[in-house]
Amino acid sequence: MQQTPTFNLSPQELEIIVENSPTLIWKSNPDKSIAYFSNSWLEFRGRTFEEEMINGWQDGVHPDDIEACLESYFDHFDRREPFDIKYRLKRHDGVYRWILDKGTPHYNDNGRFIGYFGYCFDITDWIHTQEIIEQKNSTHRLMLQLASSFINVPLNDLDEAISKALADFGRHFKVDRSYIFDYNWDKRTCTNTYEWCAEGIEPQIQNLEDVSFDDLSGWEKHHRVGAKTQIIDVSQLSPDKAAVKALLEAQDIKSLITLPLMNQGFCIGFIGFDSVKSVRTFTKDEEDLLILFAEMLVNIYKRKKADQDLIQQKELAELGRKELEEAKSVASLGNWHLDLKSGIVTWSKELFKMFGLDPVGNPPSFPKQEKLFSPESWRLLKQKVVLAQKRQIPYEVELNFIRADQSKGWMWAKGYSEVDENNKLIGLKGIAQDITKRKELEIQLKQSKARYAEVAKRLQVASASAGFGIFEWDIQNDDAIWDDRMFSLYDIIEHECSNIHDAWVNRIHPEDRKAVQSAIDCALENGDEIKVSYRIIRSDGRICFIKSYGHILRNLQKLPLRMIGVSMDVTRAKLHQRHLEVKNKQLVDFSNVLAHNLRAPIVNIELLADLIDQSRSSEEAQEYKGQLRSVLGHLNEVFDELMESIKIRQDLDVESKEMKLQDEVEKVLKDFKEEIEENGVSLSFDLDKGDSIKYPPEYLSSILHNLISNALKFRSPNRSLNLGIKAHQEHQDLVLAVTDNGLGLDMRLAKDNLFKMRKVFHKHPEARGFGLFLTKTQVEAMDGEIWVESEVNKGSTFYVRFKNAVE
Amino acid sequence: MKEVERLFLVDDDHIFLMIMKRMIIQTDAVESVDSFENGSDILEYLKANLSKPDALPEIILLDLNMPIMDGWQFLDAYREIQDQLARNIRIYILSSSNFEEDIRRAVEYPMVTEYLVKPLDPEKLQEILQRG
Numbered sequence: 001m002q003q004t005p006t007f008n009l010s011p012q013e014l015e016i017i018v019e020n021s022p023t024l025i026w027k028s029n030p031d032k033s034i035a036y037f038s039n040s041w042l043e044f045r046g047r048t049f050e051e052e053m054i055n056g057w058q059d060g061v062h063p064d065d066i067e068a069c070l071e072s073y074f075d076h077f078d079r080r081e082p083f084d085i086k087y088r089l090k091r092h093d094g095v096y097r098w099i100l101d102k103g104t105p106h107y108n109d110n111g112r113f114i115g116y117f118g119y120c121f122d123i124t125d126w127i128h129t130q131e132i133i134e135q136k137n138s139t140h141r142l143m144l145q146l147a148s149s150f151i152n153v154p155l156n157d158l159d160e161a162i163s164k165a166l167a168d169f170g171r172h173f174k175v176d177r178s179y180i181f182d183y184n185w186d187k188r189t190c191t192n193t194y195e196w197c198a199e200g201i202e203p204q205i206q207n208l209e210d211v212s213f214d215d216l217s218g219w220e221k222h223h224r225v226g227a228k229t230q231i232i233d234v235s236q237l238s239p240d241k242a243a244v245k246a247l248l249e250a251q252d253i254k255s256l257i258t259l260p261l262m263n264q265g266f267c268i269g270f271i272g273f274d275s276v277k278s279v280r281t282f283t284k285d286e287e288d289l290l291i292l293f294a295e296m297l298v299n300i301y302k303r304k305k306a307d308q309d310l311i312q313q314k315e316l317a318e319l320g321r322k323e324l325e326e327a328k329s330v331a332s333l334g335n336w337h338l339d340l341k342s343g344i345v346t347w348s349k350e351l352f353k354m355f356g357l358d359p360v361g362n363p364p365s366f367p368k369q370e371k372l373f374s375p376e377s378w379r380l381l382k383q384k385v386v387l388a389q390k391r392q393i394p395y396e397v398e399l400n401f402i403r404a405d406q407s408k409g410w411m412w413a414k415g416y417s418e419v420d421e422n423n424k425l426i427g428l429k430g431i432a433q434d435i436t437k438r439k440e441l442e443i444q445l446k447q448s449k450a451r452y453a454e455v456a457k458r459l460q461v462a463s464a465s466a467g468f469g470i471f472e473w474d475i476q477n478d479d480a481i482w483d484d485r486m487f488s489l490y491d492i493i494e495h496e497c498s499n500i501h502d503a504w505v506n507r508i509h510p511e512d513r514k515a516v517q518s519a520i521d522c523a524l525e526n527g528d529e530i531k532v533s534y535r536i537i538r539s540d541g542r543i544c545f546i547k548s549y550g551h552i553l554r555n556l557q558k559l560p561l562r563m564i565g566v567s568m569d570v571t572r573a574k575l576h577q578r579h580l581e582v583k584n585k586q587l588v589d590f591s592n593v594l595a596h597n598l599r600a601p602i603v604n605i606e607l608l609a610d611l612i613d614q615s616r617s618s619e620e621a622q623e624y625k626g627q628l629r630s631v632l633g634h635l636n637e638v639f640d641e642l643m644e645s646i647k648i649r650q651d652l653d654v655e656s657k658e659m660k661l662q663d664e665v666e667k668v669l670k671d672f673k674e675e676i677e678e679n680g681v682s683l684s685f686d687l688d689k690g691d692s693i694k695y696p697p698e699y700l701s702s703i704l705h706n707l708i709s710n711a712l713k714f715r716s717p718n719r720s721l722n723l724g725i726k727a728h729q730e731h732q733d734l735v736l737a738v739t740d741n742g743l744g745l746d747m748r749l750a751k752d753n754l755f756k757m758r759k760v761f762h763k764h765p766e767a768r769g770f771g772l773f774l775t776k777t778q779v780e781a782m783d784g785e786i787w788v789e790s791e792v793n794k795g796s797t798f799y800v801r802f803k804n805a806v807e
Numbered sequence: 808m809k810e811v812e813r814l815f816l817v818d819d820d821h822i823f824l825m826i827m828k829r830m831i832i833q834t835d836a837v838e839s840v841d842s843f844e845n846g847s848d849i850l851e852y853l854k855a856n857l858s859k860p861d862a863l864p865e866i867i868l869l870d871l872n873m874p875i876m877d878g879w880q881f882l883d884a885y886r887e888i889q890d891q892l893a894r895n896i897r898i899y900i901l902s903s904s905n906f907e908e909d910i911r912r913a914v915e916y917p918m919v920t921e922y923l924v925k926p927l928d929p930e931k932l933q934e935i936l937q938r939g
Contacts, residue, residue, distance in 0.1 A: 595904040596872040600820060603903050603925040607826045627822050749847075749876055 024099075024120035026057075027106070030113055032077055041120070046092025062088035062096050073103070080105045080113065086123070098124040139289060142172050146296060158304050159194075162297065166196040169273075169293055173286065176201045176276035177253075180261070180297065181208070182269040183220065188213045190220070190269070201276055204251050217244035223260035223267045228287070230257040233279050255280040257287075259294045263302060271297060337418075337429045338366055340389070345369075354411065354434050356404035374400040374408070384415065388428055392417040398435065410439035441556075468568035473501065473550075475524065475560050480504070489546070489569055491538040509535035509543065524560045528552050533570070541731040545574040582780060593642065601635040641770050645777050656694045656782075658807070661727055661734070662687045664697075668704040675712055679721060686726040693734050693805045699778040700802075706771040707798050711740035716793065733784075734802040741795040745788070754788060775800075809838045810936050811865050816842040817849050817881070818870040818901070823925070827868070827901075830929060836936040845873040846881030854888060863894040866935070868923075871902040871909065878902070882916050889918060899923050899935065 009017075018025055018038055025038035033054040042049060045060055052060075061069050065087035076083035082104045088096040103118040146165050162180070170178035179195040192208035213220050217240075219229045231237065232255050237245040248256070251274070258272035271294050282290070334350030345363045352359035355372060366385070370378050377399040384395035394416035401411045415430035469486030473479075480500040487494050490507045497503035508516055512534035523530035530550040535543050550565030608628045615621040665687065669676070676683070693700065708723070715721040724739040745754070755776040772786075779786045783803040790796035814837045818824050824842050831840050841864075843849040849867070856862040871878035878900065885898075900913045903925045913922045923931070 592904075592906065592908075595906040595909070596902070599905070600823070600872070600903040600925070604820065604822050604826070607926050608822070611826065611829075627825075631822055749880060753877070 026118045026120075028077075028115040028118070030115050032074065035115065044091055044122075045089075060090040062090070064088075076103065077105075077116065089120075097122050098127045138172065142168055143289070143292065146293070158300060162194050162300060163196065165293075165297070166194055166271075169290075170196045170198060173273060173282075173290075175273040175280065177204070177274040178271070179205070179274075180269060180271050181211075183223070183267060184210075188220075190216070193269075198276075202252070207251075211247075215243050215247050217241045219244075219258065219270075220267075223258070223270050226260055226262050226265075226267070228257060228259045230282070231255060232281055252276045254278060257282055257290070259290050261294055261298045261301065263298050268298070268301060270294075334432045335429070336363075336432060337427060339427045341426060351432060354403075354409070354432065355401065356407075372401055374402065377401065381413075385428065388415055388417050389425065392419075392425065398439070409434060409436035411435060468566045470566050471550075471564070473563045475552075475562055486567060489567055490536060491540075507536045507538070509537055511535075523550070523552060528554070530563070530565070544569055544571045546570065579783075586777075586780075590645075597638050598635075598642070601631050601638065604631045605635070641774075645774060655696060657697050658692055658694045659697060659700065661691050661693045661736075664693075664700055665704060665725055668701060668708055671705065672708060672712060679712075679715065681712070681715075681721040681723055684722070684724045686724070691727060691729070691734065692807075693802060694807060695782065695802055695805050699782065703775050703778055703800060706775045707738040707800075710771060710798075711738060711742060711796075714796075715740065715742040716795075729806050730801075732804045732806055734805045736800045736802065737797055739795065739797040744792045744794050744796050745790040746792050747788075747790055750788075750790075755786065810836040812838045813864040814840050814866045814868070814936075815849060815864040816840065816868050817844075817846065817873070817878070818842065818868075819844050819873045820870070827927070830927070830932060831936075834929070834933055834936055836933070846876030846878060846884070848875075850876065850881060850884050850888075853885075853892070857888065857891045858893045860893040863892060864896060865894070867896055867898045868901040869898055871900060871904060871913075879912075882913075882919070885918060886916075897938075901925060901927060 019040075021038070022040060023038075024041040024044055025036075026034055026041060027036040029035045034052070034057055037049060037052050037057070042052065045052060045057075047056075047060075050056075058066060058070070069085055069087040072083060072085050082102070085101045085103070087099055087101065089099045091097050099120045100123045101118055101120045103116045106114055106117050108114050146168065149161055149164070166178045166180070170176075176198045177195065180193050181190040182193050183190045187210070189210040189212055191210055192205045195203055195205040197203050222229045231248070234245060234248045234253055234255065237248075253274045253276060255275040255278075256272055258270045260267045261269045261271065271290070273290070334354060335348040336351055337346045338344075339346075343365055345365055347363040349359040351363070357363075364372070373381060377397075380397055381399060384397055387393045388395055394414070396412075396414045399411045399413055401409055403409060411432050412435045413430060413432040415428055417425055418427040418429050420426050469489045470483045471486055472481045474481075478499075478501060482494075482500055490504060492500070492503045492507065505513065516532055516534050519530060519532040528551065530548070530552070533545065533547045536546055537543055546567055547570045548565060548567040550563045552560050553562045553564070554560050605628060608624050608631065612621050612624045612628070615624060662685075665685070669683070675681075708725075711721065711723050719741065722739075722741045724737070726737045726739070728735055755772045776786050779800055779802075782805075784805075785801040785803075786799065788796055788798050814831065816824055816827055818827070828840050828842070831837050843852065846869075853863070869878050869881065876884070882898075896918075897920045898918050899920055900922045902909065902922075905924045910922045913919050921935075
């Protein structure tokens with residue numbers, strides 16, 4: 001750049017122009033240090049001249065650019081050549097901007113070098129635009145290249161083309177791995193079919209065969225409806241995605257995106273792109289491209305599939321033709337003729353073939369045909385032929401014939417007499433057909449029918465002795481046949497129901513219907529046997545446990561035709577089992593009580609005895625003896641309670657009596673009369689006067705006593721007690737509810753312990769932890785249930801179900 | 808300075824508490840012994856003193872069968888606050904139950920150092936106190 005005296009501007013005018021120009025301007029000393037920065041430079045940098053002068057400006061150059069920047073600057077400077085340098089310079093707000101710095105050497109009037117002038121332009125936006133254009137160009141090139149290669153590629157090279165496309169795409173998007181998975185919706189798996197990896201990245205394809213949907217954390221559900229899945233940062237996955245997180249981390253994946261391969265609304269697989277080295281996001285444009293790529297892949301897949309189908313169809317067509325030929329030759333009819341005058345027999349070639357004889361020779365005469373049939377069939381044939389001759393009766397028979405190789409077959413033959421114009425018999429003629437295959441199937445069918453009849457018969461015999469019902473269900477026509485026991489088992493009256501199957505379904509407990517139906521569906525689908533247990537509700541509301549076994553009969557096409565089987569009532573066994581479970585649990589509880597409650601006082605006695613031995617004064621010994629007494633009292637108490645509970649458990653044959661619940665409640669309340677009056681307890685009842693209960697009187701009285709006494713004992717000191725006693729009937733059971741507004745229980749703490757022995761939940765001095773234990777024992781001894789609903793400081797409701805206590 | 812600064816007993820059996828305290832004092836290895844009647848009481852105490860190492864014990868002898876909140880329930884609740892405690896506490900179960908089921912269940916809690924069956928003999932007690 002030369003001086004610009006041509007413009008004839010004053011130095012002041014020049015200064016105004018320079019200082020107001022948006023261009024950043026600098027001037028250097030001959031020693032390369034900077035002597036001047038324009039205001040625009042200092043404003044851009046947000047620094048003072050003192051900070052920027054000499055070499056201070058170098059602080060603002062991006063660390064990655066500074067070396068190249070200075071090298072280029074010094075190099076040009078030494079050679080006194082003008083330069084263009086691109087580098088990033090930090091703006092006052094801390095953002096680096098791309099700068100194009102144009103420097104020119106400057107000389108004074110005497111031609112002496114006095115330094116460089118520089119002009120800088122912010123070219124950041126321009127650079128970005130360039131990058132985007134470059135990216136777009138590259139994308140277009142890529143897509144064009146893919147499209148043309150996919151269109152032209154021969155079928156055999158498709159695999160290679162797909163692999164190359166994955167590689168091109170992977171490189172273009174700067175990911176570390178790109179791949180394709182095929183879905184198998186029946187097996188609920190997917191398999192990695194193609195994979196490309198960037199250099200240094202571990203391939204995974206061999207580890208990813210038949211990956212279960214369980215490990216995909218629901219990707220398949222997204223893909224199925226055409227949606228992508230994306231994980232921006234695998235390490236941030238929530239704990240419920242542990243399976244997929246483990247799968248991805250095993251492959252070092254940081255980010256990934258997958259897109260479904262959709263063929264006419266059906267998802268056949270997906271493509272995916274992994275980032276292993278760093279976390280990677282995708283812009284909308286990039287995603288659009290990926291979708292386009294997926295569509296192209298689907299087209300390729302379709303082409304491949306169509307080509308394969310075509311080949312298969314050709315093969316099928318070939319196979320069909322062969323089968324038809326075979327069928328024709330098997331089914332083809334043969335003709336025969338017998339001239340009665342000459343005795344000459346003629347056969348068509350199909351007959352020779354049927355007997356396995358050479359069609360070139362002559363057929364054997366009629367008498368010589370004896371060896372062609374089984375003795376029985378030969379007798380039959382002779383008989384028919386004689387009748388046809390004598391009385392001109394046409395015949396149709398099935399014959400057991402013997403081929404030349406001595407193998408046997410079945411033949412259908414028809415014969416009739418031949419007369420001349422004078423109605424005189426001149427011969428016999430007819431047709432014959434090989435029916436060996438059909439006959440064999442018929443025999444098989446007959447045998448299996450006989451076998452089933454046998455099974456059914458045996459079942460009937462067994463059922464009569466074992467007390468179960470037999471059913472047969474015609475699946476195709478939805479028609480069922482039941483024996484009498486089935487009807488009584490399910491409490492269905494035969495002439496009142498129009499469809500047995502529907503009536504049966506209606507009897508099944510609603511909670512079990514789904515399970516039964518799916519067991520049936522599953523058996524019909526691919527089994528030959530079904531075993532299912534379920535509950536039924538009889539018309540009187542009684543619940544019974546039923547076990548059904550069924551056997552499915554199928555035709556040759558494996559279509560289920562009928563199901564035969566048995567149903568039996570297993571209620572008694574079931575109840576017995578449940579009873580045993582309860583007993584067993586009680587036994588465990590009991591051992592627990594022994595370990596904790598009985599051992600504790602014994603330990604104390606042992607320790608106190610030691611202390612008495614060691615005591616140094618008689619006063620001290622006396623004190624321990626006092627304590628020993630209180631422990632013994634406690635031990636006695638625990639022991640008595642244990643005995644009482646054991647008594648109930650042994651009292652299996654305790655006698656029930658019919659009582660009025662109202663009367664019994666009133667009797668118990670009398671015991672608490674004073675306490676009720678003193679504390680102003682308000683009572684409310686909802687007991688139907690007619691409600692009578694059948695129960696052991698001692699138990700009922702004890703249960704009521706305990707529940708009412710608890711309500712009184714644990715009343716709130718802050719309010720007067722409202723005590724409610726209600727009862728209602730549920731089927732055969734009576735459900736009692738005792739409600740109070742007392743201290744209540746923290747159900748989280750009480751949980752299963754509430755009804756255990758010596759478990760107390762109040763700091764109440766009278767809380768002993770025996771009443772509820774005893775109550776529960778008395779309720780369960782009669783197959784009932786006890787449970788509680790409670791809230792701290794609101795109150796409690798204790799429920800008791802008296803099993804089968806209502807007549 | 809004695810071997811153990813603070814030891815807590817958690818048990819609802821007053822006589823047993825009295826005897827244990829006596830035994831512990833006789834060892835002369837513990838600075839102070841405090842007792843709590845159930846899991847809920849000691850839990851409240853620990854919660855109120857989470858960050859005060861001086862107020863926290865080095866050893867807790869815990870009974871299982873107690874009213875309001877039993878030993879199991881305490882262990883479950885303790886698990887929730889354990890990380891916030893300013894002191895490492897050794898918990899010993901001290902129960903009258905020699906039921907195998909109880910022992911197996913107790914040692915499954917990582918914070919339980921050992922399961923001890925009542926009565927605790929003085930040598931064993933000595934060993935526990937020296938262990939710190």
